Amino acid sequence: MTTPRRLLVRCLFEASGHRTAEELAAEIQARAPDISISTVYRNLEELERLGVVVHSHLGHGPATYHLATAAHGHLVCRKCEIQVEIADGFFADLRRRAIADFGFAIDPRHFAVIGLCATCQAAADDLGDFTAG
Ligand SMILES: [Zn+2]
Numbered sequence: 001m002t003t004p005r006r007l008l009v010r011c012l013f014e015a016s017g018h019r020t021a022e023e024l025a026a027e028i029q030a031r032a033p034d035i036s037i038s039t040v041y042r043n044l045e046e047l048e049r050l051g052v053v054v055h056s057h058l059g060h061g062p063a064t065y066h067l068a069t070a071a072h073g074h075l076v077c078r079k080c081e082i083q084v085e086i087a088d089g090f091f092a093d094l095r096r097r098a099i100a101d102f103g104f105a106i107d108p109r110h111f112a113v114i115g116l117c118a119t120c121q122a123a124a125d126d127l128g129d130f131t132a133g
């Protein structure tokens with residue numbers, strides 16, 4: 001494995017949260033200033049192609065990256081943007097129903113499920129769309 005790749009994997013392994021490509025590039029340049037941003041991006045793409053790394057969209061911002069071995073789904077509050085990590089098994093029933101009803105295999109890791117966390121629900125006066133259905 002080349003040095004940029006090894007550094008990328010190490011950064012992702014050490015990250016308790018999530019890293020955007022930009023954050024990863026900054027971390028790698030702090031450790032190895034001679035590695036260019038485009039090299040970091042190219043290696044990130046390559047790691048993703050190899051299935052070592054996956055990305056998720058947690059909101060309107062840039063995608064964030066995880067090691068594939070640590071991949072999981074996310075619930076994100078649209079108000080306070082708190083992120084809750086959820087195991088794949090959480091979507092098992094939905095996965096079965098989507099295949100049974102539509103022949104569609106969902107990929108719940110790729111995008112977060114957006115909603116309102118408990119705290120924001122308690123403070124919200126716009127629960128209409130959640131309670132009506
Ligand atoms: Zn994507």
Ligand SMILES: [Zn+2]
Nearest residue numbers: 077080117120
């Ligand atoms: Zn919230």
Ligand SMILES: [Zn+2]
Nearest residue numbers: 018072074085
């Ligand atoms: Zn995550």
